[in-house]
Amino acid sequence: MNAIVAVCQDWGIGYQGQLLIHNKADMHSFVEHTTGGTVIMGRTTLEGFPGKRPLKNRRNIVLTRSPDYAVEGAEVVHSVDEALAAVAGDDPDHVWVIGGESVYRQLLPHCERAIVTKNDCLRPADAFFPNLDEDAGWHVASVEPGGQTKTGISFSFVTYERN
Numbered sequence: 001m002n003a004i005v006a007v008c009q010d011w012g013i014g015y016q017g018q019l020l021i022h023n024k025a026d027m028h029s030f031v032e033h034t035t036g037g038t039v040i041m042g043r044t045t046l047e048g049f050p051g052k053r054p055l056k057n058r059r060n061i062v063l064t065r066s067p068d069y070a071v072e073g074a075e076v077v078h079s080v081d082e083a084l085a086a087v088a089g090d091d092p093d094h095v096w097v098i099g100g101e102s103v104y105r106q107l108l109p110h111c112e113r114a115i116v117t118k119n120d121c122l123r124p125a126d127a128f129f130p131n132l133d134e135d136a137g138w139h140v141a142s143v144e145p146g147g148q149t150k151t152g153i154s155f156s157f158v159t160y161e162r163n
């Protein structure tokens with residue numbers, strides 16, 4: 001299983017339910033990696049998507065503790081164990097944890113790889129991804145320069161792998 005995330009310098013990932021940076025190349029990379037696979041997300045992340053709708057061309061799994069929550073085009077699960085059971089038959093290379101903070105923190109221990117878009121800037125944030133640079137359990141496997149966003153923010157694609 002993989003995590004995929006976009007962070008700022010302090011590993012901030014979101015503020016008031018929204019992403020911190022608009023980065024088209026990052027969106028393309030996200031679509032390229034996840035299309036055809038399974039994405040697992042928290043209810044808050046789903047509701048931050050346009051129209052609060054699941055992602056096209058992917059199997060969507062949404063975590064919520066609400067017993068009656070339902071959303072067209074997604075499977076709803078109510079615990080981490082239920083989420084893990086739901087993807088047990090999938091190819092782990094094509095299962096993607098896509099956030100937000102609470103879901104990353106709970107599912108990262110089950111991930112072998114994290115694809116991190118690192119935006120070279122700081123923004124006010126209330127949601128963070130665990131800092132993998134300070135985690136002895138992970139190492140950088142590759143770094144690919146991404147270029148600059150429309151507003152001039154440099155970014156790179158960093159792949160971390162579990163040791």
Ligand SMILES: NC(=O)c1ccc[n+]([C@@H]2O[C@H](COP(=O)([O-])OP(=O)(O)OC[C@H]3O[C@@H](n4cnc5c(N)ncnc54)[C@H](OP(=O)(O)O)[C@@H]3O)[C@@H](O)[C@H]2O)c1
Binds near residue numbers: 007065077078102
């Ligand atoms: N930069 C990035 O790459 C990226 C990616 C994704 C999200 N984000 C950002 O992250 C922020 C959202 O993060 P978040 O932590 O607030 O929300 P979240 O993880 O998206 O969703 C939290 C919700 O998921 C459900 N949930 C979590 N753990 C569960 C469990 N063990 N069992 C059942 N349900 C569970 C609960 O839903 P209920 O309340 O319905 O019970 C919980 O309130 C937003 O700002 C978003 O933009 C950033």
